[in-house]
Amino acid sequence: MDLIGGLLRLAATRPRVLVVPMPGATAVRVAVEGELRRRGWPTAAVPAEAGVLFVTGGEVPGFAELLDEAERGMIPPACCVRARRPGEAAEALDAARRHLANLDVQRSAARARADARRGGPQDRGAQPAGGSGAPGGQDRPHGEPHQGHGERGAHDPEQGGDQHQPAEDAGHHGHAQHGGTAHGHARPPAQRGGHDGHGMHGMGGMGMPAGLPMARRGEDRDGLRLDRLRLPLGPILADWPAGLLLRLTVQGDVVQRADVETVTGWDGEGGSWWTVPWWRARSGEPVTVGEAVRRRAAAQMDSLGRFLAVAGWADAATTARCLRDDLLAGTPQEVVRRRVGRFAHRVGRSWTLRWLTRGLGRLDADTAAGAGVTGPALRAGGDVTDRYRQWLAEVIEDVAGLDDGSPLDPTSAEGPRGRLDGRRPPSAALVEVLPGLLAGAELAGARLIVASLDPDVDELIPQPVGSAGG
Amino acid sequence: MNSSRNLSGRQVVNPAPLWSVLLAPVALAGFAVAAVTGDAVLAGRATGRRFAVGMAVTPLAEAARLLVAPPRTTVAPDRLLWRLGGAGVAVAAVLAVAVVPLGDRVVVDLDVGVVWFNAMEVVTWAAVWLAGWGPNALFPLVGGYRFVAQGLAYQLPFMLALITAATGAQSLRIADIVAAQRQLWFVVWMPVAFLVYLAGVLAFSFLGPFDYPAARDIAGGVLAETGGVDRLMLLAGRWLLLTAGAAMAVPLFLGGGLGPLLPAWVWSLVKTVAVLAVLVYLRRRLPTIRADRYVELAWVVLIPVAVAQALVPALVVLGRG
Numbered sequence: 001m002d003l004i005g006g007l008l009r010l011a012a013t014r015p016r017v018l019v020v021p022m023p024g025a026t027a028v029r030v031a032v033e034g035e036l037r038r039r040g041w042p043t044a045a046v047p048a049e050a051g052v053l054f055v056t057g058g059e060v061p062g063f064a065e066l067l068d069e070a071e072r073g074m075i076p077p078a079c080c081v082r083a084r085r086p087g088e089a090a091e092a093l094d095a096a097r098r099h100l101a102n103l104d105v106q107r108s109a110a111r112a113r114a115d116a117r118r119g120g121p122q123d124r125g126a127q128p129a130g131g132s133g134a135p136g137g138q139d140r141p142h143g144e145p146h147q148g149h150g151e152r153g154a155h156d157p158e159q160g161g162d163q164h165q166p167a168e169d170a171g172h173h174g175h176a177q178h179g180g181t182a183h184g185h186a187r188p189p190a191q192r193g194g195h196d197g198h199g200m201h202g203m204g205g206m207g208m209p210a211g212l213p214m215a216r217r218g219e220d221r222d223g224l225r226l227d228r229l230r231l232p233l234g235p236i237l238a239d240w241p242a243g244l245l246l247r248l249t250v251q252g253d254v255v256q257r258a259d260v261e262t263v264t265g266w267d268g269e270g271g272s273w274w275t276v277p278w279w280r281a282r283s284g285e286p287v288t289v290g291e292a293v294r295r296r297a298a299a300q301m302d303s304l305g306r307f308l309a310v311a312g313w314a315d316a317a318t319t320a321r322c323l324r325d326d327l328l329a330g331t332p333q334e335v336v337r338r339r340v341g342r343f344a345h346r347v348g349r350s351w352t353l354r355w356l357t358r359g360l361g362r363l364d365a366d367t368a369a370g371a372g373v374t375g376p377a378l379r380a381g382g383d384v385t386d387r388y389r390q391w392l393a394e395v396i397e398d399v400a401g402l403d404d405g406s407p408l409d410p411t412s413a414e415g416p417r418g419r420l421d422g423r424r425p426p427s428a429a430l431v432e433v434l435p436g437l438l439a440g441a442e443l444a445g446a447r448l449i450v451a452s453l454d455p456d457v458d459e460l461i462p463q464p465v466g467s468a469g470g
Numbered sequence: 471m472n473s474s475r476n477l478s479g480r481q482v483v484n485p486a487p488l489w490s491v492l493l494a495p496v497a498l499a500g501f502a503v504a505a506v507t508g509d510a511v512l513a514g515r516a517t518g519r520r521f522a523v524g525m526a527v528t529p530l531a532e533a534a535r536l537l538v539a540p541p542r543t544t545v546a547p548d549r550l551l552w553r554l555g556g557a558g559v560a561v562a563a564v565l566a567v568a569v570v571p572l573g574d575r576v577v578v579d580l581d582v583g584v585v586w587f588n589a590m591e592v593v594t595w596a597a598v599w600l601a602g603w604g605p606n607a608l609f610p611l612v613g614g615y616r617f618v619a620q621g622l623a624y625q626l627p628f629m630l631a632l633i634t635a636a637t638g639a640q641s642l643r644i645a646d647i648v649a650a651q652r653q654l655w656f657v658v659w660m661p662v663a664f665l666v667y668l669a670g671v672l673a674f675s676f677l678g679p680f681d682y683p684a685a686r687d688i689a690g691g692v693l694a695e696t697g698g699v700d701r702l703m704l705l706a707g708r709w710l711l712l713t714a715g716a717a718m719a720v721p722l723f724l725g726g727g728l729g730p731l732l733p734a735w736v737w738s739l740v741k742t743v744a745v746l747a748v749l750v751y752l753r754r755r756l757p758t759i760r761a762d763r764y765v766e767l768a769w770v771v772l773i774p775v776a777v778a779q780a781l782v783p784a785l786v787v788l789g790r791g
Contacts, residue, residue: 007535008534008538010527010531011531011532011534011535013531014528014531014532015531016532040514040517040522040528045686045689045690045694046689046690046694046695048542048690049690049697049701073542075539075541075542075697075698077535229608237689238686238689239686239687250608308757309686310686310687311757311758312679312682312686312687312757312758313757313758314513314754315516315754316757319518350757352756356758356760356763443687443688444685447687447688
């Protein structure tokens with residue numbers, strides 16, 4: 001089996017890594033991303049293409065089952081590693097590579113899977129194994145509530161035969177209750193019932209292909225009755241704010257309703273890593289303006305990187321993240337200022353990006369003021385285009401002040417997402433305006449809107465009393 | 471001008487021997503691998519690192535991993551259609567390149583070569599949509615429909631560009647189109663058609679600014695739930711399509727194998743590599759162009775411009791004869 005071994009070793013040189021950020025682990029995530037870029041390892045967007053599931057941060061109660069599902073969604077050879085502190089990133093990646101390149105480990109894992117499959121009740125029939133390697137070439141079931149349901153053909157005997165029209169014809173969505181492990185939630189089907197008064201289906205109202213109920217219908221913006229699907233976005237999704245969960249009701253790919261949830265119940269240190277200089281100044285430690293400004297510029301670069309990745313401009317996103325790492329590593333002002341200027345010029349001048357984001361997610365001043373939005377989102381006062389351009393402008397301004405050694409005024413509290421001295425954290429206001437902005441947007445637009453606001457769930461977790469200024 | 475009209479395609483391009491049927495897919499795959507490697511190197515350079523051999527190895531490592539991985543499945547997929555979709559993309563690319571001449575040899579010399587190429591490209595509509603429908607999951611389904619939406623935008627200008635080249639040569643046979651460029655390459659007096667054609671190539675291989683069906687914001691779209699060899703087929707199919715489109719640009723607009731000094735096949739190779747390099751470079755320069763915005767631009771701006779461009783060779787040909 002030398003060919004397989006050779007292929008495994010080749011595959012292990014540069015595995016694709018899916019970075020799963022836990023709430024409260026921003027520093028670790030930034031370190032891991034920087035390490036991946038230094039090594040030249042590609043990143044994955046979904047568990048399906050990942051070879052390594054890298055969990056950054058400690059255990060979070062709500063996340064355990066999501067992580068399990070993501071791990072099940074990966075195809076072997078694959079492994080799962082965790083780093084709790086920024087310094088552990090490099091050795092975790094090395095351990096992952098050793099594990100993936102280890103033929104014996106992979107073979108025994110494949111044997112275990114083959115045994116489990118033989119011993120299990122379901123047999124997927126005469127499906128030929130597509131992969132020819134040591135891992136055994138078996139199909140891996142996806143989504144735990146529906147083990148053992150076979151092909152769609154399984155539901156044909158229930159129907160009348162040739163009168164049966166698959167539900168996919170009406171509206172254009174089938175029984176896709178969960179859109180895959182990309183968002184890590186295998187929800188038990190939330191709706192029951194068959195079709196609403198469509199006689200042509202001839203199914204007697206009890207069609208349940210593969211054990212999943214059909215989607216219910218609802219009115220849409222054009223007055224049609226289309227299937228409504230529940231789609232959870234996050235918390236395990238590429239380029240998504242950590243700890244944010246959006247429950248969308250979609251018809252087609254248009255969002256009808258969005259409900260925002262944040263993963264809480266996490267009892268580590270509160271507060272966002274990006275706003276640490278201001279909290280330190282509040283608690284009396286000497287902090288320079290340069291430090292605070294550097295951290296804020298890095299936060300804006302992080303948000304910009306995420307936004308550009310969602311917009312599909314991978315190179316610009318990579319540049320933004322490189323600049324973020326440069327800023328955090330303490331690169332001198334002259335060097336960073338030049339690079340940031342070039343980047344901001346390129347992205348700011350991009351007519352294509354402006355054309356693509358114009359008119360999306362318009363946040364008018366009253367709604368913003370009512371929710372208590374502060375910071376760049378308020379100052380930009382407009383749509384997604386205005387917001388990312390505001391970020392660019394503020395980064396340029398901040399980078400000009402990196403060498404400022406004067407002490408940070410404890411009363412000044414302008415963090416990357418807004419003022420820190422309000423009655424609630426700035427991200428809380430951003431999270432509150434999200435559902436209003438998302439209703440009626442398409443999926444792509446919805447992701448752009450979330451990325452242009454980029455709420456930080458860590459800010460929503462209250463600071464421990466000792467370090468907060470009040 | 472009259473002499474080029476009398477020159478028939480047969481004097482420029484001849485059918486190749488039978489063993490070239492095997493050589494063509496291999497050559498296509500070779501170019502596609504070169505394109506993927508170039509793309510990986512550009513991606514590596516974008517991170518600010520200097521060129522290293524490791525950058526070029528990344529796609530090979532990925533392919534190796536997908537080869538040894540078992541296929542992945544979802545709940546109640548339509549397995550047959552899923553596999554058909556994934557394989558169909560690569561098959562369409564190989565079939566499309568059968569009419570593209572390399573130098574002065576072509577695998578199949580069809581009288582309607584341009585139409586055959588377009589037909590094979592249209593097969594990708596079905597293939598990508600099936601690849602999105604098969605997994606029975608939302609993100610791939612959205613990706614499949616996004617491809618159709620994008621198709622509505624790019625297909626008509628693309629066909630007009632093909633028609634422009636065919637009008638200039640007064641024939642749908644690719645050999646005749648090459649022969650008609652003896653005096654002047656079509657790209658010189660049909661530049662708009664050339665640009666529209668290149669955009670169409672990026673669009674039907676859903677790469678670069680037109681990777682809307684497989685975009686990162688829907689977690690990979692049609693690629694979100696595939697794994698193993700199926701995934702490798704779909705990924706490879708995209709790059710094979712890009713290569714086939716780039717190869718076709720050469721006889722259509724860049725004079726095929728015509729050129730001084732060097733043999734015809736060398737010129738074909740050089741021109742194909744040049745077009746591929748331009749496409750791979752351009753693909754990283756723009757964000758993902760969403761079909762809902764692009765449809766407006768395509769129908770309001772590109773189609774009239776492409777029609778106007780198609781009038782140019784029509785008037786020239788009328789003026790000549």
